[in-house]
Amino acid sequence: MSTDYQFFTPKEIVQELDKYIIGQTEAKRNVAIALRNRWRRMQVKEPLKQDIVPNNILMVGPTGVGKTEIARRLAKIAKVPFVKVEASKFTEVGYVGRDVESMVRDLVERAIALVKAEQMETIQDKATHQVEEIILNILVTDIQEKINTDKSLEKQQSSYNTRERFREKLKSGALDQREIEIKITKTTPPSNINSLGAGPAIDEGFIMNFQDMFSNFLPKQTKKRKVTIGEARTLLLTEEINKLIDMNAVKEEALARASHSGIIFIDEIDKIAHTTPSNSPGVSREGVQRDLLPIVEGSTVQTKHGPINTDHILFIGAGAFHMAKPSDLIPELQGRFPIRVTLENLSEKDFYKILDEPKSALPVQYQALLSVEGVKLDFSLEAKQEIATTAYLLNEEIENIGARRLQTVMSHLLTPILFDVPDTITPHTTITITKEMVQEALADLIKRKDLSAYIL
Template structure:
C-alpha cells in the first residue's frame, strides 16, 4: 500500500498484430494461409516503455503471467468441439437475398449468395483459422421481415433446410414500454445519462413512457413498420430541443410527462407526410 503512488517504467508489449490471409478458391471450403502462423518469429509484437503506477503495473504483469498459463491450442480444440456439437448460427435479414424466380440483375446475385450458404446449412467442413469445423450438427436459425419478398422466393433447396417456420407478431405498445424501461441500456436510461453529462436531471413519468410507446405504435401502423427502431427517432425528436438548449437551461431538473410528449409529437404524428420523413 505504501508504494501504490510510486511510478515505475515497464516494457509493455503491443497487443495488435498484423495479420495477413491469402484466400484461394471460390468454393465454400476455402484455403486460408495465415502468414503470422507460418512465420511466428516475424510478428512477435513491438514493445514500448510506459510509466505506470505500481497497482497498474502489478495488474498488467499478472495478466501477462496468466496468459502464459493458458494452453491456447487446447482452448481452440475445445471451442471447435463445442461449436460442432452445440453451436447455433443465426442468419438475420435473410429476406434480403430472396429473389423472384426468373429474375435478372440483382436477383441473380441473390440466388448466388443462397447457393453459397446452402452447403454450410446442409453440412460440410469449413476451414477456419482454428481448424476444420463440421457444420452437420450446428443449429441454423434464419429470420427476415419479408415485407417485399416471401419465404417461397428463396431457392427450394434452402427452403427445405428450414422446415420449421414461425411468424412473429409485430411489436405493440406494451412491448415498446418494456423496451424503453427494462433493458440495462434502455433508451430512457441512455438519454438520462446523456443529459446528466450536461448537469441536467432528466426524468420520465410512467405516463410519458406510455405515450411515447403509443406514438411509436401509431407511426409504425401508418407508415413502414420498422419495429423498435422507431423508438430511436421518436425519442430523438422528443428531446431535440432539450438536448440543444441543455447547457444553457437555468432549470437543471427536467421532467418529461404526458403533456410534454403530446405537445412535441402529436402534430407530427397526425401529419402522415411529416411522420414519414421525420419519425
C-alpha cells in the first residue's frame, strides 16, 4: 500500500498547506498530525495496530475560510483516496435519497481510479509499443500475405524494410491522417434497473452489484471501425491498457488503500444537527445521524468490489454551525469527532495574502487565462490591496461568504476585459490593473444596497 506521505513530517505538511491556504494554523496542525499518525500506525506491530483508530476532526467555521480546501489539499499531499459529501444530501433509511453508505462506496471508486491511474503510468510504454505493432501489422498485411506464398529471403527482407519505414513514419506522426480498419471490443451495457419500475427504496449498492454482475455475463463483441491512425492510437491504447492491468490486483489494493488511508470529508454536518422537536414533519435529522454513526464508528460496508471496513478511514466533519451548535449533534456522534477545531473569520490582511501568496491565487489564474489569447495581465500592489479591502468590506456589510467573495469581486472587475479580448483588446497587449481602475470598476458594488446578484 502506498505511503508516500511518510516522508512528510507534520511541519512539512503544514508548509505544503501554506502554499495554498492562508491562515488557519490550528486546523492545519491538527490535520497534519492526523495524517502523520496514519503512517505511524502502519509501523506499529499487530495486534495493537488494529486497535489504533484515527482521531476524526470536526471543523467549525463560517463558509469560505478554507475547511474544504484544507481537507482536499491534505488528500493530494498524501496521494490517498478522498471524497467530499454533503450531509444534507443524505436521508434516513427508508426515505427517498442517498443512504450514508454511498459515501464509502464513492471512496472505493476513487481508490480504484487512483490505483488504476498509477498502474497505467507503469505500463504506458509497453501498451504504446503493442499498439504500434498492431497498427504496423495492419499496414503491412498485404505484404505479409505475399510472403506466405513466396518464402524467398529477398521478399522477407523487403517486408522487413517496409515495416521499419512504416515504423519511422508512425513515430513521426506522418501517418496520423491515414485511415485504417481496426477491431474494437464492445460490451452491451445492462439496462438501468430503475427503469423496470422498481420502488424508490431499492438499495443503491444492490443496484450497482446487480448491474456489475449482469455485465460479466454479457458476451464481448468485436466490431470493425474505419478510423484515422491518430484515432486508432487512442482507441487501441485504451484497450491494450485494460488488457495489461490486473483489475483483481487493482481492486485488492484499492480496498486496502481506501480502508487504511482514505479520507471522507462530510460537509454541512451542522445541517443534520437536531435543532427541532423530534415530532416535526419531514426526514428526521437525528435519524440521519444515527445512520451515519456506525459508519464513523467502524463497520463493514458492502461494495461491488468487495467489503470494506471503515474502522481506519479518517472522517473530517465541517460546518458553519450558525443555526446549531456541535453539542446539538447526538452525543454518540460527537464522541466520534474528538478533535474540534475552530476556523477564524478572514481579516483584510488575509484577503490580501490570498490574492498574493498561493500558487493558484486568483490573479495567477486570470493571468493564465488571458495569456492563452496573447494578452499580458498585471496587478499593481495597490490594486491587490484595494481588491482585498473591497472584498472584506462587502463581507462585513452584506453577508460573510469568506474567500469566495474575492471571486465575486475579481469577476466584476475583469468582466469588461474578458469580454473585449480578443476583439477590441488584441494579442500582444499588456494590461496593468491599478488602484484607480479597481475603485472605478467596483464603486457600484460598494454603493448598491441590493447585491443579491453578486452573492454566491
